[in-house]
Amino acid sequence: MTRLLGSGSLLAALGVAIYGALALLVGARRRRADLLRSGELAVYAMWGLVSVGTLAMIYALVSHDFSVKYVAMVGSRATPLFYTVISLWGALEGSILFWIFVLSSLSALVTYQNRKREGTLVPYTGAVLMLISVFFLILLAGPANPFGLVSPVPADGPGPNPLLQNHILMAVHPPLLYLGYVGMSVPFAFGIGAVLSGEIEHDGWIRLTRRWTLVAWMFLSAAIIAGMWWSYEVLGWGGYWAWDPVENASFIPWLTATAFLHSVMVQERRGLLKLWNLNLIVSTFALTILGTFLTRSGVLSSVHAFSEGPIGRYFLGFIALVLIASFALVAGNSERLRPTGSLEAAVSRESVFLLNNLFLSAFTVTVLVGTLFPLVAEAIRGVKVSVGEPFFNRMTLPICAALLFLMGVGPALPWRVASPEVIRRQLLPPAVAAIAGLVISFLVGVRSPYALAAFTFGAFALAANVREFIDGAVARRRAHGEAAPVALARLIGGNRRRYGGYIAHLGVLTVTLGIGASSTFRTEREATLRKGEVMDVGPFTVRLDDVYSREEPQRTVLAAGVTVLKGGREVGRMEPRMNFYPTSDQPVPTPTVRSRPAGDLYINLQAFAQDGSNATLRVIREPLVPWIWIGGMIVCLGAFVSLGAGRRETAPAAARVKTAARTRPTPVPVEEAVR
Amino acid sequence: MNWKRATAATGLLLPVIGLLAFGLTRDPKAIDSPLPGKPAPDFSLRVFATGEGDLALPVGDTVSLARHRGGIVVLNFWASWCLQCRDEHLDLSNAARAYIDRGVRFYGVLYNDQESFGLRWINEMGGQAYPSLLDPRTRTAIDYGLYGVPETFLVTSDGRVAYKHIGAISERLLSHKLDSLLAAGTGAP
Numbered sequence: 001m002t003r004l005l006g007s008g009s010l011l012a013a014l015g016v017a018i019y020g021a022l023a024l025l026v027g028a029r030r031r032r033a034d035l036l037r038s039g040e041l042a043v044y045a046m047w048g049l050v051s052v053g054t055l056a057m058i059y060a061l062v063s064h065d066f067s068v069k070y071v072a073m074v075g076s077r078a079t080p081l082f083y084t085v086i087s088l089w090g091a092l093e094g095s096i097l098f099w100i101f102v103l104s105s106l107s108a109l110v111t112y113q114n115r116k117r118e119g120t121l122v123p124y125t126g127a128v129l130m131l132i133s134v135f136f137l138i139l140l141a142g143p144a145n146p147f148g149l150v151s152p153v154p155a156d157g158p159g160p161n162p163l164l165q166n167h168i169l170m171a172v173h174p175p176l177l178y179l180g181y182v183g184m185s186v187p188f189a190f191g192i193g194a195v196l197s198g199e200i201e202h203d204g205w206i207r208l209t210r211r212w213t214l215v216a217w218m219f220l221s222a223a224i225i226a227g228m229w230w231s232y233e234v235l236g237w238g239g240y241w242a243w244d245p246v247e248n249a250s251f252i253p254w255l256t257a258t259a260f261l262h263s264v265m266v267q268e269r270r271g272l273l274k275l276w277n278l279n280l281i282v283s284t285f286a287l288t289i290l291g292t293f294l295t296r297s298g299v300l301s302s303v304h305a306f307s308e309g310p311i312g313r314y315f316l317g318f319i320a321l322v323l324i325a326s327f328a329l330v331a332g333n334s335e336r337l338r339p340t341g342s343l344e345a346a347v348s349r350e351s352v353f354l355l356n357n358l359f360l361s362a363f364t365v366t367v368l369v370g371t372l373f374p375l376v377a378e379a380i381r382g383v384k385v386s387v388g389e390p391f392f393n394r395m396t397l398p399i400c401a402a403l404l405f406l407m408g409v410g411p412a413l414p415w416r417v418a419s420p421e422v423i424r425r426q427l428l429p430p431a432v433a434a435i436a437g438l439v440i441s442f443l444v445g446v447r448s449p450y451a452l453a454a455f456t457f458g459a460f461a462l463a464a465n466v467r468e469f470i471d472g473a474v475a476r477r478r479a480h481g482e483a484a485p486v487a488l489a490r491l492i493g494g495n496r497r498r499y500g501g502y503i504a505h506l507g508v509l510t511v512t513l514g515i516g517a518s519s520t521f522r523t524e525r526e527a528t529l530r531k532g533e534v535m536d537v538g539p540f541t542v543r544l545d546d547v548y549s550r551e552e553p554q555r556t557v558l559a560a561g562v563t564v565l566k567g568g569r570e571v572g573r574m575e576p577r578m579n580f581y582p583t584s585d586q587p588v589p590t591p592t593v594r595s596r597p598a599g600d601l602y603i604n605l606q607a608f609a610q611d612g613s614n615a616t617l618r619v620i621r622e623p624l625v626p627w628i629w630i631g632g633m634i635v636c637l638g639a640f641v642s643l644g645a646g647r648r649e650t651a652p653a654a655a656r657v658k659t660a661a662r663t664r665p666t667p668v669p670v671e672e673a674v675r
Numbered sequence: 676m677n678w679k680r681a682t683a684a685t686g687l688l689l690p691v692i693g694l695l696a697f698g699l700t701r702d703p704k705a706i707d708s709p710l711p712g713k714p715a716p717d718f719s720l721r722v723f724a725t726g727e728g729d730l731a732l733p734v735g736d737t738v739s740l741a742r743h744r745g746g747i748v749v750l751n752f753w754a755s756w757c758l759q760c761r762d763e764h765l766d767l768s769n770a771a772r773a774y775i776d777r778g779v780r781f782y783g784v785l786y787n788d789q790e791s792f793g794l795r796w797i798n799e800m801g802g803q804a805y806p807s808l809l810d811p812r813t814r815t816a817i818d819y820g821l822y823g824v825p826e827t828f829l830v831t832s833d834g835r836v837a838y839k840h841i842g843a844i845s846e847r848l849l850s851h852k853l854d855s856l857l858a859a860g861t862g863a864p
Contacts, residue, residue, distance in 0.1 A: 158756035332681035
């Protein structure tokens with residue numbers, strides 16, 4: 001019954017999506033209001049049907065209906081309810097179902113929000129979103145059908161992948177990632193919709209696109225940080241980033257989206273980079289699909305790629321279609337995206353944005369090439385190679401340093417032209433901070449050139465961004481006589497978009513500090529201890545008290561009881577574990593982390609004696625790690641503050657008509673003349 | 676729409692798509708097993724499911740590879756929670772019955788599962804033609820370098836691994852492999 005309901009509603013959703021896309025396309029082309037209306041209803045209907053399918057799957061999982069193929073693959077009676085529900089995204093078929101659920105929800109939201117908007121931009125946008133949905137619904141109807149019948153019905157299933165049921169962050173990271181990844185479809189759809197509807201020559205669509213990119217970017221940022229946190233808490237090696245293809249797949253579109261969020265300001269303010277921006281949006285979406293393809297089709301080997309199967313071919317076809325259709329469309333219409341302004345000086349805020357985009361693009365290409373290189377090497381030379389951390393670190397760290405530097409220069413410089421006097425006045429305090437950062441980090445023992453560069457340029461950017469808040473608040477205090485916190489709050493509230501951006505910068509700097517410190521000052525020791533024996537790591541002494549095991553419904557837990565002492569005084573007890581799941585040979589490492597603002601004490605149980613007499617512990621002291629997670633939250637806070645910006649603020653070009661009119665002719669007549 | 680530019684953009688993208696298409700033909704996890712051609716690791720495992728007819732062995736009996744020198748052994752690792760094992764189950768039993776007269780012995784090895792679940796599964800699937808063995812702490816699976824279930828190993832009469840199959844195996848493939856082994860003389864009793 002659940003099976004029929006689930007597969008039936010998904011098939012119906014496929015039909016509705018095909019109809020809706022056609023109705024919207026034809027309706028927009030022929031200006032048929034009746035078709036547009038029914039296409040709009042189709043968007044909502046698809047969302048309803050997909051929701052029914054998703055709920056049916058959740059119900060099947062919770063009711064342990066092992067006649068449903070997906071449940072037989074990832075379900076198990078012993079798995080706790082919580083992990084049973086979130087195993088919705090624990091394997092391929094379920095994650096595609098979740099994907100289309102997010103996509104159809106966003107489509108419905110976009111359609112509803114813009115239902116009163118005139119013109120054909122929204123219908124075309126809806127049509128693009130429906131066409132993307134058609135692809136995912138085809139996957140669910142055929143090669144990735146989660147509602148397949150299993151007969152005879154098994155009595156029990158293997159349960160989710162042990163790695164995915166071992167930590168609560170599995171409930172957080174995937175949904176955030178899907179919101180970010182799938183969210184990038186919306187700006188893409190607006191971009192393509194703008195080209196198709198002809199609105200590309202006006203700037204209205206860019207506001208919608210920017211806001212949706214910011215929403216998706218916020219979720220993607222949170223997802224990347226949550227993913228780092230998850231691997232840190234679960235994988236047992238004390239690291240959070242390994243340049244694994246799956247990690248890169250989430251990071252590459254983040255880079256292009258970040259580039260877009262910066263360069264779009266140049267378009268809004270100065271009428272430049274229009275074609276570039278459209279390309280960034282299209283690339284970001286294409287990269288999310290490419291990332292999914294690379295990690296979900298078994299093309300690249302990765303620790304967390306979880307499936308192989310026939311869907312690779314479908315994805316390849318879809319990527320080919322997306323790439324060719326969208327880039328051909330953009331290239332074919334590139335003449336309509338000519339700049340309506342010009343770069344006036346070599347040193348100005350827009351030139352910094354240009355450099356920022358240059359470096360972010362270089363970053364994107366570097367990570368993409370590193371990720372795809374094993375494929376290229378096998379195609380050309382027939383050998384299997386892997387590109388490891390050294391390549392990525394050596395190639396990207398200088399780019400990071402340059403980006404940090406620009407993050408300080410950008411906010412300090414004015415638009416259009418920066419006079420030498422302004423440059424000196426604005427950059428002197430950050431430069432002093434940079435020197436202080438260099439000296440301090442050298443004195444505390446930093447020697448690696450990359451870490452020194454990170455702390456130096458980080459201090460530079462920190463000073464420049466903090467100064468924006470201080471200067472603004474001080475000015476308000478003088479002008480309005482407000483108290484400092486009030487002045488600061490009103491400053492941010494009065495220009496959310498700008499200060500939200502600076503808050504995000506502060507978040508990125510916090511993350512930089514956490515990564516820089518934890519990778520530079522990491523101390524790690526591994527030793528086999530008998531009961532009662534101790535080992536020292538940094539200021540801590542770790543004593544092994546006991547080794548024991550206990551049975552839990554879904555697993556066997558083997559644990560070491562550990563007491564942590566500091567200066568001879570007991571500061572805590574910890575329990576590093578190995579969890580044994582019945583369907584897996586390998587125990588799942590379950591490290592324990594004692595987190596304090598100054599840093600983490602991380603203990604992993606590496607091995608143990610069968611008789612419980614001793615255990616091998618890996619103890620890692622990692623300073624400032626929690627600031628990576630905190631920084632990630634600050635980044636999201638910044639994005640959130642920016643999102644709150646009202647219409648007036650988000651259309652700075654309109655708000656500044658006076659200044660614009662003074663310095664350059666209005667762009668519209670020029671374009672009209674050209675055509 | 677400027678079709679010239681659109682075509683140029685398409686031309687630039689084709690190599691990228693070609694590379695991805697090539698990637699689909701590769702399996703990054705296909706690392707050749709060192710086992711084929713090498714002596715098969717010996718084992719000594721307890722029977723928990725008897726099998727049927729002439730292939731049956733009493734529960735508790737110990738089966739070792741050494742005992743089978745001179746005949747072909749087919750070793751199939753399976754589990755009750757494994758979906759693909761259901762697909763190959765009938766094929767394996769059929770092949771086991773078909774090759775019994777030619778000295779081929781089939782054994783199932785239960786992988787990461789409980790004896791009671793294994794018995795219930797066999798019952799549910801309508802029986803298993805050959806005996807199944809318990810592999811405590813998956814020692815034998817580790818010796819054979821098991822990547823997952825199902826996996827099937829063909830061991831020649833002189834105790835070498837002749838073939839390793841990952842995933843559900845079909846009766847046709849089994850027959851083909853067994854016939855060629857028997858014809859080559861490495862399987863002759």
